[in-house]
Amino acid sequence: MNKQQLANKLWASANDLRGKMDASEYKNYILGFLFYKFLSEHQEKHLHKEYQITTKEVDASDIATIQEDLGYFIFEADLYATWVENIKNKNWKISAVTDALSHFRENINDSQRDDFEGIFEDVNLTSEKLGSNPAEKETAIRRLIMLLNEINISDSNREYDTFGFIYEYLIAQFAMASGKKAGEFYTPHEVSRIMAMIVANELRHKEHCTVYDPTAGSGSLLFAVGDETNHSKHHHNIKYYGQENNSTTYNIARMNLLMRGVTPANMVLRNADTLKEDWPNGIISGKNDPLFVDCVVANPPYSAKWDNANGQLKDPRFRDYGLAPATKADYAFLLHSLYHLKQDGIMAIVLPHGVLFRGNEEEKIRTALLKRGQIDAVIGLPAGIFTNTGIPTIILVLRKTTQYNNVLFIDASQGFRKEKNSNILRERDIKKILDVYLNRAELDGFSHIASLTEIEQNQFNLNIPRYITPINQTESQNIDAHLKGGIPEQDIAHFDRFWQAFPALKEKLFRPLRPKFVSLNVEPDDIFNCISQDPDYQAFITQMHANIEQWQQNVKNLLLAETALDSEQILLSFQQLEQQLFGYFEQSHFTDPYEAYQLFVDSWRNQIQPDLELIAEHDLDFSYAKALQPNMIIKSGKEVQDGNEGVLLPNSLIAEAFFNDDVTLCAELKNQITQQEEPLQTAQDELQSAVENEEDLTALSDIIKTAKSNANKAKTALLDLLGEEDASDKFALLKSIEQTSQQIKSLKSTLKEKEPALDIKVEQRYQTLTVTEIKTLLAQKWLTRLVADLENITHSHSRQLAQRLKTLHLRYAETLQAIQQQRQQSEAAFWALAQQLIGE
Structure with missing residues (x-):
């Protein structure tokens, strides 16, 4: 496994x-x-x-x-x-x-x-x-x-x-x-990856680098940085610093890093209170000797209490900004982290949403950070993604030295997958956040770059809704259209990018009705057919199909080489393939590249990557013709047992590829058995409805069992149980049970014969698989469903558009005048009927 x-x-x-x-x-x-x-x-x-x-x-x-x-x-x-x-x-x-x-x-x-x-x-x-x-x-x-x-x-x-x-x-x-106790030691992997990717982007060019987590927990966030920097040839030259107050969690952090391959020489962890004892280094023998690091990542306890007295204002970590309130240490952790950055350092910290807008001392600190240009980005996360809290959280990205004279806001609060009692960031959500951050891009309803002037106009309040207005998914209602009918041209204008790409379609689909209103030129159910027959649209689909075909060939060329890929090659192959696929779908305004990316990542994680790792583990050589055998991988005569059926190639895949007629026959037999079982159950239920007490039900169960093989024998027993008057109309049911049961028995007998014979054929076919067949089968396993899903994306935008146009048509199809006429007709019919009833 x-x-x-x-x-x-x-x-x-x-x-x-x-x-x-x-x-x-x-x-x-x-x-x-x-x-x-x-x-x-x-x-x-x-x-x-x-x-x-x-x-x-x-x-x-x-x-x-x-x-x-x-x-x-x-x-x-x-x-x-x-x-x-x-x-x-x-x-x-x-x-x-x-x-x-x-x-x-x-x-x-x-x-x-x-x-x-x-x-x-x-x-x-x-x-x-x-x-x-x-x-x-x-x-x-x-x-x-x-x-x-x-x-x-x-x-x-x-x-x-x-x-x-x-x-x-x-x-x-x-x-x-562990529920709420989880906050002591773990940051969700998806959030860790976002933070790690942001800071690792600044580290990969450095020959030596240092990373610090002042609230290290299990060390997972620290290692995530190293894992993302692993693409660099200098990844062994990362030094990890971490401080954790909980001694049990501190022990887990040491185990975790050592087990992930971090050498003791590159790991410096400490068990202490970060805010009470400044570290790395800090005040030693009365002398300030702090260690400055390349990056900091942190997920401190939210709004924790801390001791902000005892001369903390003189502490070099806080004196230039102010002290966080004693009841909320969020900015204390932030300032501690910022203090230990090198001048070109970067940090990412998870904090509660309130740090963006709370007043008093926190407002003063926030204002000072903004005026110094040290807040680089604000990333709003979905609620409920942390096990230990349901409150909305954010990632703040800060720099010691100003790089941009503005702040990038990202509202990622709506992108997630619901899973049990928590929300999970999907791969597409993570990629979108990172793409927007790294490219410093502005997307409607998702991101915005705010100048310091704009922020100052908002009194240095960083609450995300002040800067990003979510795209309104609620469609407007046009009173004039409800009164007189027709579709408003302003609603049609929402799809201008589509009309610009396929200019002939707009005239095919609509005709003028009156100024500023149009009506459908085709039947509502024919909208998508009209779109799909447009020459420009067909050219677009042809090009997308060619792109997917080319990408599919690239997958085969990269992943099914003559020799097994090592772990680094597997990673590089994934990056190359996902970039190609994303680029193909990004070329069009009408396909969502993040949807295509998610499909590929899901397929990669669930199927392709595990197979590639298994191939790499056993050094499977695709130039070796008899590379696979039933339930094992064979390399140079060495058998490696595995509990999974067929290991890389399941029996069902071999059967469908080479013995499809047998597979179809077995499937049809199973289908016929299922179809026959329904009337059998109906007949049994009808018989059982004739009795009520438990003793009679037990006797009737024995009769039904007898009827399955001998209806005449069951008939005698039924007469004894119900009497001739009640039993006579049930005899046909007994005969039906016998006939149906015999048919099912015959079908099962045939299936019992065919399935083992098919298994034998499959096992024998394994022995003769050629290299070409092995590659073809693996490609089918990995790509058949994936490519079909990718093809569906190419039509998804136009199908959605067709449905929205149909909805617009139906919304305004019934005018006020028509409703009034229907009302008048109904009233007239009512009074006519009433007059008949009263005899006038």
Whole structure:
């Protein structure tokens, strides 16, 4: 299974194992043990790669060298794999974990003690939450160890990728399960990516760079910056700084970064209160020696209380701007972050919407920031995207030195997908935000660039609705059109871009009615047909079809090369393909490139990328004709088992490609069975309606069972149950049940014969697949549905336009005069009927 499937399975099992323990508590156990497993396997892989030995073969004199390499050393008896082996041999006690963690502390390298010291202190093996007695605790930990043992890293190059992905996934799941407690340690991945992409855009050209999160949480936001900067060849030269007040969350952050491949030398984390103790560095021995970083990302606790007394106004972080109120530390976190930026530094911080317009001290700070030109952008996010709050939030982007003499406002509050109790930013929403930010673009109803003069006219209030007016989706009602009929020309003018692109269509669809009003020239249901037959429109569709065909060929050329793509090539291929696709759909004013982008990303994430990773993991060579076999991948004669049917090529795909007649026959048999089951059930229900008490119902069930094979025998039993008078009119039902049941039985018998025969054909066909056939099948799997959906987008705008024009026609089709005439006719008919009734 791929890493996403593995992560899902682990979460489901872990959620079951924790029982009644709160998710916020159980996370310490599963994350702690997963990290220890990672350290154990990482040590074994390091020893094999560097010294061609195992931990068992390490000489005591070499331990110091390994400690210098890794920062720690784990004895063979304490390895995770040893625990698993002893559990299987029923020779394991919970004391093995206690001893191992104690030995781990003793064997941390002194130079890296800050990175590992106390990292497992939240793994409390004596907690009553694990069980009411030692035996229950031992069982709980043993089950957890065996659950995590399912994570198997077969390729050392994927070690950080898989472990890190699963670790991040589990953190996110625990955040959602923990509800309001999630705010302590997690920023939603979608928001992290937006912030990371914004700041990473400024880092990629730097050979060395530093990133800082003053409220680091689980470290996910920090790593997101590194992940986005990963496109640069200098990505290993990023240094991460973070401070976290919660000691448990601080431990998770250290584990998270180390597991994501951040070396201890590049990681400086601290457990302390950011606002009380300025850091990085700050005041040391009475001397101000702050560290300035290239970028800051932060998601501080919203509107937290803080101590703004005790000479805070003299603090260099705040003295040039003012102090945030004691009841709302939002601007205190912002100013702290801004202070630690280099002169060319950039920061992105998530804050509650209120910081844009609240008055008093916050207004003074906001005004000072604006006059200095340090607020670069305001990005409004949808409500409900944070697990720990339903209030609207924003991302503020700031710079130490003014780059633009204005502020970019983005209202992204309406773009999201509803999912359970929260709102999720879609890939299309994230891309749109980033495109607008990076290009500093203005889009109606979505973004606006406001000059300092405009902001000053608004008294330095940054509330987004003051600068961006949402596009009104409510259509106007024209009184004159309601009275006299016709479609207002001003409503038709809303589609001017469409008429400009296809000038002949307007005259085909409408004819003048009276000044400023037109009427439809075709039947309402024929509007789209009229559009689709226009020569200019057909040329547009032809071009879009050609674009999609060209893009489809590019997908095949890039992804189905002779040799497997490595992880970097997979990423580059995705970027190239999404840019091409977006460009094709962006060329037209009548197709939404973000809709096409979303379709591609969904297909990529759910199907294409997992397949490419599987191909890369097993180094599948497409020049090797017998690359695939049933339920396994074969490379150079080495069989790699996998639980998924057909691994890359499901049986259903092979069957449809080569044995479509058999597939059609089986589908038809199933359809006939379904059709026959309906009248069978109807006959049974009608029979059962003849009795009421439970005893008779039970007897009747036996009669129906008999009737399915022998209606005459069932007839005798029915006579005994109901008597001749009541039973006589039910005999036909018994015969119907017999006939229908026999037909179903025959159909099922045929299906039982055909399906296994088809399976055998498919398995045999696997053995003879050629390279060309393998590529063709993979292309079908990846592209058939996707290309069909992309083709549909090309018509979506015109279909919507046709529907809106039909709605406009129907809105004004019934005039006041016509309604009055109908009323008069109805009144006349009523009085005529009344006169007949009273005999006048």
